[in-house]
Amino acid sequence: MDHSFGQYKVLIVDDDQHILDLLNVVFENEGLSNILNANNGEEALYLLKQQDPDIVLLDVMLPDTDGFTLCNQFRQFTNIPVLFLTAKTSDLAKLQGFNFGGDDYITKPFNPLEVVARVKAQLKRYKDVTPSSSKPSHDFGNFQIDKTSGKLVVDGIRIECPAQEFKLLLYFCNHPNQILSKQKIYRDVWGEFYNGDSTVMVHVRRLREKIEKDPSRPHWIKTVRGLGYIFEDHPTGEKQ
Template sequence: METSPLGRVLVVDDDPTVAEVVAGYLDRAGYDVDRAADGPAALDRADAQGPDLVVLDLMLPGMDGLEVCRRLRERGPVPVIMLTARGDEDERILGLEVGADDYVTKPFSPRELVLRVESVLRRSRTAAVPKPTGPLRAGALSVDPAARRATKEGAELALTIREFDLLTFFLRHPGRAFAREELMREVWGWDFGDLSTVTVHVRRLRGKIEDDPATPRLIQTVWGVGYRLDPDPRAASGAEEGTAEGRTGSTIAGDSAIRGDRGDRGDRGDRGDRGDRGDRGDRGGRTVPAAPPSPAGQTHLTTPADHAAPPTPAPHSSQAGRRA
């Protein structure tokens, strides 16, 4: 039997109505479609037919979709799209973490599902024929796009298709921040979709490449933007420490200028004491305005006494004598 050039899709769902509708839309779109109603049957069909993609229901009797996805991943890098219930966010995230490439929530549009299938297959085939390039490196990481191989300190990393594509994309654009929408478009090939897909894949990738995923050094979160890969985490760490030391030194110098080199008030003006006082205002204190310099070139600090009314002069001694 001749295989469709678009590929073979295995639909796994215990609901015969859903399976029939999905299979019908995929068939009309030009795919060869196979069906299975439970986990063991799906694994047997996958071994026998070698599908290009699996549409997998999460809630299956006996062996659930998560376990089926794990076993499929153990056998090879076949793309998986999961079908999940509308409110099961935790289950969707767990499905992505075990290696699913995408998910569609029920009830769903069969046309949207066909578009997702096309997108995932297009990305997986593009990844299978990578652009000619040498190994990409960052710190202890090394990625060979042609061989689809990633290592850390010489040990091979077990990455899913999407994790590998995401890491390769970051390594090809070091030091640049990307929004999640950009990553979804460039890595997943989608112009729509749930952005938590990107978040979950970044978190899972960090768990495999970072020394401490809780304090990542390679893939940095850029607040309000998205994510950035720092090619040399040691340099990034040193820069952060240097910035912190600079802030500490600046604070000490500012405190010294404000506190009391009061014996040399002219130097205070040269050192920018007024700027230090402005910084104090930014840190939560009041901004203290400085008085204009005196004719001697020294800075005159205004005090409450300077603004008080002048004292009433005492009567002259000669006048007091005449009155007596």
């Protein structure tokens, strides 16, 4: 058993008690014993605000709402990782999940050990982008990214940024003025073998909506047709 994850608090939201019981047992056996359970959206929102979990497993179909809408509400309060659990397997459903601020997408039926592995991977990544560090923040004029607190500030306003988007933005900031293929980005940021364009494209679009004055004509994250993306660190530090 890996006890290094015992400090983390996991919120599981599902109206199927059998799934809750199964995941609770497996998670505890794998060293994640601090588990919160919710059967509906109202309970989930209450626990999110009162218990401050580190990660959420979220069913898409709930009795009082849907997981996509609920995730959008979560993003008003937190940027912790959110992993969708759902029987919907279409690419459109997965894109919806990412569009509403999800960080990963697990289809039912699932292997519970795979769920644990994905949760641990997201927790590691989230911890990596919010370390205790004395290194200065990245400052690009109209937006700043603070690695210590995990904050994104655009034009003086803090913008909530899901963990995976934050890690992708930090990755771009750490690799300025380099053409980065989608395959390389996915491998380095997601830590998995490349599985298609949609995941990277959706996350880049969401970042552009946060940091660009005109997302359709990006100033920072630019597309290099046929090659990938480039984050242009403008030497004059000019604002948009």
